[in-house]
Amino acid sequence: MGVPAVEVQGVSKTFRLYHERRASLKERFVHPGRSTYTDLVALDDVEFAVGAGETVGIIGRNGSGKSTLLKCICGVLQPTSGQVLVRGSLSGLLELGAGFQIELSGRDNVYLNGAMLGLSRRDVDRVFDDIVAFSELEQFIDTQVKFYSSGMYVRLGFAVAVNVDPDVLVIDEVLAVGDEQFQAKCLERIRTFQEEGRTILFVSHNADQVRTICDRAVVLDDGKMLADATPGEAVRVFRERLGDLPADDALGAPNRQLRAVRTAEILGVDVVGGASLHTSDPLRLRIGVRAKEPTRVGLVFEIHRLNGVLLCRTDPDAPSAIVEVPGKECVLTVDLGRFEVLDGAFQMNVGLVGPHGTAIYDWKECAASIDVTYEGRASGMLAVTPVVAVEPGHDD
Amino acid sequence: MTEQSTAPRPQRRPPEQRETRIVSARSSVWRRLETLWSDRELVTHLSRTDIKVKYKNSALGLVWSLVSPLMQLAIYYFVFQVVLKNGVPDFVIFLFAGLMVWNFFQGSITTSTGIIVERSGIVKKVSFPREILPLSAVGAQVVYFVMQLIPMAAFLLIVGVNPDWSLAWLLFPALAALLVMASALSVLFSALNVKARDMKHLVEIAMMAWFWLTPIVYSFEYQLSKQLHNLHLTWLYLANPMTPIVLTFQRVFYPHVQIVNTRTGALETIQPTWPATTYALLDVAVLVVGAALFVGAVSVFGRLEGNFAEEL
Numbered sequence: 001m002g003v004p005a006v007e008v009q010g011v012s013k014t015f016r017l018y019h020e021r022r023a024s025l026k027e028r029f030v031h032p033g034r035s036t037y038t039d040l041v042a043l044d045d046v047e048f049a050v051g052a053g054e055t056v057g058i059i060g061r062n063g064s065g066k067s068t069l070l071k072c073i074c075g076v077l078q079p080t081s082g083q084v085l086v087r088g089s090l091s092g093l094l095e096l097g098a099g100f101q102i103e104l105s106g107r108d109n110v111y112l113n114g115a116m117l118g119l120s121r122r123d124v125d126r127v128f129d130d131i132v133a134f135s136e137l138e139q140f141i142d143t144q145v146k147f148y149s150s151g152m153y154v155r156l157g158f159a160v161a162v163n164v165d166p167d168v169l170v171i172d173e174v175l176a177v178g179d180e181q182f183q184a185k186c187l188e189r190i191r192t193f194q195e196e197g198r199t200i201l202f203v204s205h206n207a208d209q210v211r212t213i214c215d216r217a218v219v220l221d222d223g224k225m226l227a228d229a230t231p232g233e234a235v236r237v238f239r240e241r242l243g244d245l246p247a248d249d250a251l252g253a254p255n256r257q258l259r260a261v262r263t264a265e266i267l268g269v270d271v272v273g274g275a276s277l278h279t280s281d282p283l284r285l286r287i288g289v290r291a292k293e294p295t296r297v298g299l300v301f302e303i304h305r306l307n308g309v310l311l312c313r314t315d316p317d318a319p320s321a322i323v324e325v326p327g328k329e330c331v332l333t334v335d336l337g338r339f340e341v342l343d344g345a346f347q348m349n350v351g352l353v354g355p356h357g358t359a360i361y362d363w364k365e366c367a368a369s370i371d372v373t374y375e376g377r378a379s380g381m382l383a384v385t386p387v388v389a390v391e392p393g394h395d396d
Numbered sequence: 397m398t399e400q401s402t403a404p405r406p407q408r409r410p411p412e413q414r415e416t417r418i419v420s421a422r423s424s425v426w427r428r429l430e431t432l433w434s435d436r437e438l439v440t441h442l443s444r445t446d447i448k449v450k451y452k453n454s455a456l457g458l459v460w461s462l463v464s465p466l467m468q469l470a471i472y473y474f475v476f477q478v479v480l481k482n483g484v485p486d487f488v489i490f491l492f493a494g495l496m497v498w499n500f501f502q503g504s505i506t507t508s509t510g511i512i513v514e515r516s517g518i519v520k521k522v523s524f525p526r527e528i529l530p531l532s533a534v535g536a537q538v539v540y541f542v543m544q545l546i547p548m549a550a551f552l553l554i555v556g557v558n559p560d561w562s563l564a565w566l567l568f569p570a571l572a573a574l575l576v577m578a579s580a581l582s583v584l585f586s587a588l589n590v591k592a593r594d595m596k597h598l599v600e601i602a603m604m605a606w607f608w609l610t611p612i613v614y615s616f617e618y619q620l621s622k623q624l625h626n627l628h629l630t631w632l633y634l635a636n637p638m639t640p641i642v643l644t645f646q647r648v649f650y651p652h653v654q655i656v657n658t659r660t661g662a663l664e665t666i667q668p669t670w671p672a673t674t675y676a677l678l679d680v681a682v683l684v685v686g687a688a689l690f691v692g693a694v695s696v697f698g699r700l701e702g703n704f705a706e707e708l
Contacts, residue, residue, distance in 0.1 A: 003412040015706055052411045071705065075419045075523040078702040083420035087411040090523075098521035103449045115441040116524050167414060 003087065004049035005168055005199040006073060010082035013043040013068050013223075042068040043079070044223040052087075052167075053197040055190075057210035057231060059238050060220035066203045069220065070094060070172050073201065088167025088199075091117055095172070096157030102146035106137055106156055109145050113160045127163045134189075135159035155182060162189050168199045187213070207235045211308030231308060232347065236365030263359070264291035264325060269350050269367040272333075279374040279383045283339040286331055287350065293327040297361060299334065300351040303370075305344055311381075316353045340383040343374035425695045431525050432694070438528050443535030450536075461540045465499050466547060472613050483659035484615070484666065486555050486650070492548055493649040494612035494642045500541040501578050501638060502603050508533035508582035509589050510596045516708035526701055527694060530586040534579050548649070560651040563672055569679035570644035576686035577637050584693035587700040590707050610638045611646075615666035637685060640678035643668065647675060 018037045043065045050056045060066045071077040073084050074092035099116045100109045110131055114124035132141050135155040145153065162169070171190075190213060193200060204210050210217050210231050217234030219226040219241070227237040267288030277283065287299070298316030305311065314321060323332060350367040353360050374383070451457040469492055477487045484490060508530035512519055515529055552559065589595035611618070616639070624633050633639060646667060647653075653667045668674075 002410060005411045005414075072419055075417065076519075076521065077705045078419060083418055086417045086419070088409070088414035090417070092523060095521045099518045101445055101449055103452050104445065108445070108448070112441060112445055115438045116518070116522050118435070118524075120437055121441075167409075167411075 002052065004085075005052040005054075005087050006050040006201065007085040008046055008048050008069070008073065008082075009085065011043055011046045011069070011072055011079040011084060012041070012081045013065075013072060013077065014080045015040040015042055041223050043072070045082070046220070046223070046225050047082075048218055048225065048228050050168075050199055050201060052199055053194070054216065055194055055200040055202060055214045057214035057217035057234070058201065058203045058220060059205075059207070059210055059217055059234060061241075064220040065223040066220055067094075067172060068223075070170055070201065070203055074170055086168060089118060089165070090168040090170060091161045091164050091166035092170040093158065093161045093172060094170075096154040096161070098157070100145050100153070100157070103144060105144055106141040106148070109156065110141075110160055113157070114164060117161070117164045117166075119164055123164075127165070131156075131159045131163045134163060134185075151179060151182070158182075158186060162186075162193070166198065168201070169193060170201045172203045173205065207238075208308070208310045211235060211304065211310075213308075232304075232366060239363045239365055263293065264289060264295050264297055264352055264361040266350060266352055266362045266364050266367070267329065269348075269364060271368050271370060275369055276371045276373065277339055279342060279372055279376070280338050280340055280385075283336040283370070285334040285336065285350075285368065287334060288329065288331055289325055289352065290329045291325045291327055294324060295327075295361075296322060296324050296355050298322045298353050298355060299332070300353055301334075301336065302349040302351075304347045304349070306347065311341070311346070316351065317356055322355065339370070339372065341372055342378060342381060342383055343372050344381075346370045346372065423698055425691055425698065428525065428527070428694050428698050429691070432527055432531075435525055435528060438524060439531045439535050442528060442532035443539065446532060446536045447539055458539075458543060461543055462547060465495060465544055468499075469495055476613055481659050482614075483657035485652070485655055485658050486557050488551050489555060489557050490615070490646055490650040490666075491613060492544075492551060493645040494610070496541065496544045496548065497574060497642050497645050498607060498610065498612055498638070499544065500537050500574065502607070503537040503540060504534040504578040504582050505585060506596075506600060506603060507537070509585040509599045512586050512590050512704065513593065513708065520705050520708055526704065527583050527697055530582040531579055534575070534582050537578070538575070552649070558651060559649050560647065563648050563675075566644050566672060566675050566679070567648055569676055569683060570641045573637070573679045573682040573686055574641050576683055576690055577641075580686050580690035580693045583690065583697050587693075587697040590704055591700060606636075606638070609636055610642055612642055616643055616646075616668055617665050634678060637682045640675070640682055644675050644679055 016037050017040050046065075046069060048056075058066050058069060068077065070092070071094065072079045073086065074090065074094060075084075075086075076092070076094065099113050101112060104112065110128060111121065111124050114127075115121075132138055135152075135158070137152060137156055140148065140152065145156075148156070169190075187209075190200060190202075194213075200213075202210070202214060214231045216228065217231045218228050219234050219238045221241055226241065227234050229237070267290055269288075270286045271277075272284035272286055273281075289297075291297075298318075299314075299321050300316040301312075301314045303311040316322075325332070346369070347366050348368045348370065350364045351360060352362040376383075378384070447458070451460060454460060469488070472491055472495070473488055476482045476491075477484070511529045511533050512526065519526060519529070585595055585599055589599075616633075624630050650667070653669055654663060654665050656662070657664050
């Protein structure tokens with residue numbers, strides 16, 4: 001890595017939480033001296049660097065300091081100590097359309113927002129058509145923004161931010177908004193950005209997105225940096241951390257109220273017959289499980305390609321995935337059917353959850369790796385074997 | 397199976413050749429001023445937006461910005477000329493010359509004091525030099541100031557008074573001093589108001605007192621300055637930075653230094669009998685003090701800025 005595009009150097013941020021706000025002079029006179037407060041350490045000596053052209057994800061629970069970190073990088077907040085170095089222009093998507101004036105038309109807002117991102121009028125003129133095309137708001141560009149739907153608002157905001165030719169793009173969970181088609185478009189744009197060698201910092205709750213998009217990921221917890229590693233490893237660290245704590249935003253796990261209880265745990269996962277398969281071989285697992293008491297558990301399996309693309313995540317509430325384990329060690333055998341994929345290397349995550357997603361008992365990231373060899377001539381991802389027959393046609 | 401495309405990436409400038417921005421708790425005043433200067437286009441942009449938003453969907457548009465100053469002019473004219481009979485001929489010119497300046501000054505400071513709090517939405521989410529917000533409020537006032545030249549020209553024509561064109565050049569140092577002084581105080585108060593929200597009310601009251609301490613509705617050569625002169629305290633009067641600026645405007649637009657009082661018929665001196673250089677020197681002095689104050693204000697602003705996103 002040459003000179004990094006973004007350097008976060010020992011950044012700490014402490015928020016002072018006043019128990020009773022004294023925002024006026026009168027209150028300061030009436031109650032002089034100390035007002036009670038507690039210091040909240042939002043970031044604690046975070047240090048990492050992002051190379052030019054790299055895409056780095058930032059993951060962490062709610063309140064772990066992700067947004068504070070991004071704000072420090074964008075310059076909206078100043079760190080209490082330490083500093084952030086940003087080389088080149090930066091476009092921050094902390095909130096889409098944050099600088100919009102709702103009384104003005106979309107056109108005026110594009111210019112306004114562009115100016116705030118440091119573009120001259122002429123610069124905006126040059127990319128204006130691209131922005132409008134990307135936002136798909138051709139008919140409404142001269143309408144006041146206050147008449148826009150929230151989707152239109154977000155689209156225009158994203159369109160401006162990605163069309164201003166930034167060296168560094170900072171995205172804070174904004175991809176969670178907008179309809180699926182627009183999200184796909186945003187992701188595609190992020191891919192183009194990567195190909196163009198731009199640097200991207202990306203906060204997400206979505207482990208799949210981090211794995212798919214990022215080259216590296218940083219895990220934050222309580223303001224401390226837990227890991228700066230490959231996406232797969234980072235997601236593993238993050239999920240392990242979740243296992244110890246109340247999971248309020250469990251990545252990728254069933255989206256319900258989850259409690260992390262160590263009633264049962266996974267001891268080990270084996271692929272029956274070895275991890276090297278041929279296409280269409282049956283995939284069977286043996287999973288060692290220990291439970292404190294007889295428990296009904298559901299099993300969930302995620303299969304990824306090494307580049308992070310998720311092939312499947314099984315439903316832990318399906319009747320065949322639920323099993324009663326005794327209150328001691330036991331071995332579960334799992335039949336995943338024939339593994340109908342073409343060649344490649346795959347990773348499997350295994351989760352042990354309570355019925356109806358009430359708890360995550362255990363989650364093993366990269367519990368097993370599978371290599372698949374394919375000897376045929378088909379290409380793509382799925383092994384589909386057409387069986388063709390001839391039927392007499394109708395004579396009419 | 398094909399792996400992800402490995403097309404060569406188009407070359408961007410390597411990071412070591414790009415401009416570096418540092419985000420840290422302390423940034424030097426000079427660096428702040430430098431960024432402000434490089435982002436000056438944003439000031440005009442935001443000023444224009446302010447005005448556009450303010451007069452959007454109103455039939456008269458910018459003309460509304462004249463209504464309040466003209467009403468004010470009418471009231472002071474009525475009180476001092478008609479009721480109190482000050483006997484100053486062509487009083488409307490004298491009065492409006494000072495009021496124009498004052499409206500700009502007061503408008504700038506009162507609107508920018510609350511502006512960071514009002515715009516908390518973008519302050520918390522978008523990164524740009526925050527000083528630009530108060531400065532854009534000053535920028536909008538520049539437009540209103542220019543608008544006021546229209547009624548001023550009309551009054552000059554109607555009353556039939558010719559400004560003292562030989563002194564017109566004095567308007568440049570006076571305007572520069574006015575702009576810098578108003579910007580400095582705007583930046584300062586906008587930052588202080590985030591910390592203590594009653595700054596806004598305090599400023600409003602202070603501006604009221606300040607107005608009457610400045611020779612706008614009464615002339616400089618009046619009781620107050622005579623008494624101060626006897627005590628050798630004229631400098632105290634001139635220490636009010638608005639006084640030299642207002643005096644300059646009055647001197648240029650209202651050409652009579654001595655008048656014949658229309659009520660008593662007595663000969664009165666209502667403007668200082670200084671040469672042009674004295675005016676110029678005083679204005680330049682205000683400009684220099686204002687510039688120093690501006691640097692100080694930006695420094696204070698920088699110190700307080702770190703807490704903006706938390707305090708809002």
